[in-house]
Amino acid sequence: MNAQPVAPDSFQVFDTTLRDGAQQEGLRLTVADKLRIAGLLDELGVGFIEGGWPGANPNDTAFFAAAAAGDLRLDNATLVAFGATRKAGGSAASDPLVRALLDARTSTVCLVAKSHDEHVFRALQTTLAENIEMVRDTVSFLVAEGRRVFVDCEHFFDGYKANAAYALEVVRTAAEAGAEVVVLCDTNGGMLPGRMGDIVSAAGSIGVELGVHCHNDTGCAVANTLAAVEAGVTHVQGTVNGHGERTGNADIIQIMANLQLKLGWDVVAPERLAEATRIANAIAAVTNIPISARAPYVGHSAFAHKAGLHASAIKVDANLYQHTDPQSVGNDMRMLVSDMAGRANIQLKGGELGYDLSDRTLAAEVTDLVKQREMDGYSYESADASFELLLREHLGLAKPDFEVEQWRVLTQHAPSADGDNSEATLKVRAGDSVTKLVGEGNGPLNALDVALRSSLAATFPQVNDFELIDYRVRILESSHGTGAIVRTLIDTTDGNRTWTTVGVGTNVIEASCEALFDAYTWGLLER
Known part of the structure; x- marks a missing residue:
């Protein structure tokens, strides 16, 4: 049995909702939207907020200009500008998109670099040696300009499987040029957790702080991230509500909650994690993309109980059917009322609404009434207000005149x-x-x-x-x-x-x- 990993002295939570998350189909963020979301991410307590790609996207350029002008105040997080290594055959000092990173006036930049040999040949249409020089030149130039530099090794895991020596050489070059963190990216989202440990360990032998950036195409983005953490990465990237291209990115709230509540790591202050549900919903309101009701931790149904057997156990101890305290992430336990309800469901739901149904006979009467109404077509599990009116009528309580x-x-x-x-x-x-x-x-x-x-x-x-x-x-x-x-x-x-x-x-x-x-x-x- 593997020992639980020990929390590193410095662990970084890096949110890319405003950059990678914004690439989701149907998602369009204005500058005002990005400023609002950045403020919410800061409340959540993430360490870094990747704001976009200045110079490549006018909207992102305007966002960084607004932030620099004082329209964005961050109390906890560091704003990060995203960009790419210089173009082949040029120099970082004269590359307009590299210069745009300096114009963004952020203390930290994150560069994307090719680490898959086939992408170097076919996407950049250059040589492996020139790509290495592009990484070295761009990182060293930005470090010399006083910037903290993170490097995202795009397609790293696929690249490692195709040509491990070259993928590792890109990591080594970025580290030697002064990158503070080298991020291993599962760009196509095709990894499974069982392969993460060996590949991360191979990169870890280089001696640089490693991060991980996972997409969710196999449904394993969060699991892959946690597997990488267990293998030694000290920097995790993700997006709130799993926003991102195709099937999305690793959900940063799920990562944070799992690290904090399951591994016991102090990723953020507990009172900040307790704001997670509110913040996830607030960001959903800005993006106009609702959270899945079944989303772990923050979903409306994450701590909802329907079966009568569950309810009977929860009356004894809520933790018998809950993996953690809902309040730790700002959510609530909900008792659902349906044709599957037993007396315990009704008693707990009544108590949740402020009514004393401890009398077993009364609770049984209400239970029978609900079951009959459900047979007639009603559905109370998502209509608490109608259930309360039904309950008040049965109890003979007054309603508005x-x-x-x-x-x-x-x-x-x-x-x-x-x-x-x-x-x-x-x-x-x-x-x-x-x-x-x-x-x-x-x-x-x-x-x-x-x-x-x-x-x-x-x-x-x-x-x-x-x-x-x-x-x-x-x-x-x-x-x-x-x-x-x-x-x-x-x-x-x-x-x-x-x-x-x-x-x-x-x-x-x-x-x-x-x-x-x-x-x-x-x-x-x-x-």
């Missing part, structure tokens, strides 16, 4: 017409008054929302803060064709909290009404 007594929706198809195409009429009792209002909107749900908001605003002005942000429809028992049961889920926010409600009906409008009315009811209950 309004009721939709009658509703009707008309919609028309007029391709040449502009503007609204649906009309909803609602008769609503709010407090002691009854109003009948008509709302017009772009579709039935929007019209219903407009009418309900208008009906309630005088009595409950807080409804003006409510906004529907997502709407999902699922057809149940599709074999019944147009006669199938419909389930809708609606996400609503008031700017501070977001909640989900569910509705079921024989048609999409009926199901939408129920989910919408629940959304307003729960929102007013909380406010």
Whole structure:
């Protein structure tokens, strides 16, 4: 059995979300986006933030100019400019892209260098000897200019397997020229963890600090990174939420959490790691690419429990079905309510929402009620707000004093017409008054929302803060064709909290009404 690796005195966490992560399909970051993300990465506590490639990309050039002008303040991290070794046949001192690295005014630069012989021949179209000189000249020039230099050996692992002597010679040349760290890159993402140790150890014999940069094409980017750490690398690179080309890069938060929580290394201060979930979601909001619910550590489902057997054990000790404390990464344990729920699920979920369901008979009644409702088509595991309303109704607890007594929706198809195409009429009792209002909107749900908001605003002005942000429809028992049961889920926010409600009906409008009315009811209950 292998001994657990000992943490090195100096360990570097290097984030490349703004450079390599930005190469993801469909991801386009403005200068303002990059400044915002850089600030969040600094809050996370990473040591280095690679900001982009000045000179090669106008947007990145503008980002470094903004950072130098004082638009970016970093309290923990060092900003890094990325570039490449000089062109073949020239000199680093006169190469415009090398000069652009100096113009970026960062204390640290990261150079990409070819370490695979076939890439030297076919991509650079030069000789192996000239590529070595390109590495030596560029690194030594930037070091002489007072820069800390990291070198990314592109395609290193594939290059090592094809021509180990040459791949190692590139590492050696970068080290001798003054590179502080030489980073071994699995650029094509084809490595498996079992091969990492031997190759990293071979490079480690050169005597330079090594880093690792892994892509996720085999689904092993984080595992490969950890295997490289076990083999001696002291610098890890990755991106938040695994952003990157093709299948993405190693997820830097997963790397940090595994090193800190599993190996016991002090990678960042615990209070910074505890911000990981918040920061991952904040960056997702900027990139407009949502985090997978099943993402390790920070995903919405990372600590969610559904099976009744699990819930029974968690009542005894939460750690029986959790590999770590969710709070260590700023996440929460969630108990899901579904047709698989047992009494323990319901009791734990009730406690999570602030209700005492310790009475076994009461808990069993609610459990049976949920199972029956789930058979009817409802789904409460992702609709906590509707479950709480169901629970309050069974417990005889008060709800906001309004009721939709009658509703009707008309919609028309007029391709040449502009503007609204649906009309909803609602008769609503709010407090002691009854109003009948008509709302017009772009579709039935929007019209219903407009009418309900208008009906309630005088009595409950807080409804003006409510906004529907997502709407999902699922057809149940599709074999019944147009006669199938419909389930809708609606996400609503008031700017501070977001909640989900569910509705079921024989048609999409009926199901939408129920989910919408629940959304307003729960929102007013909380406010």
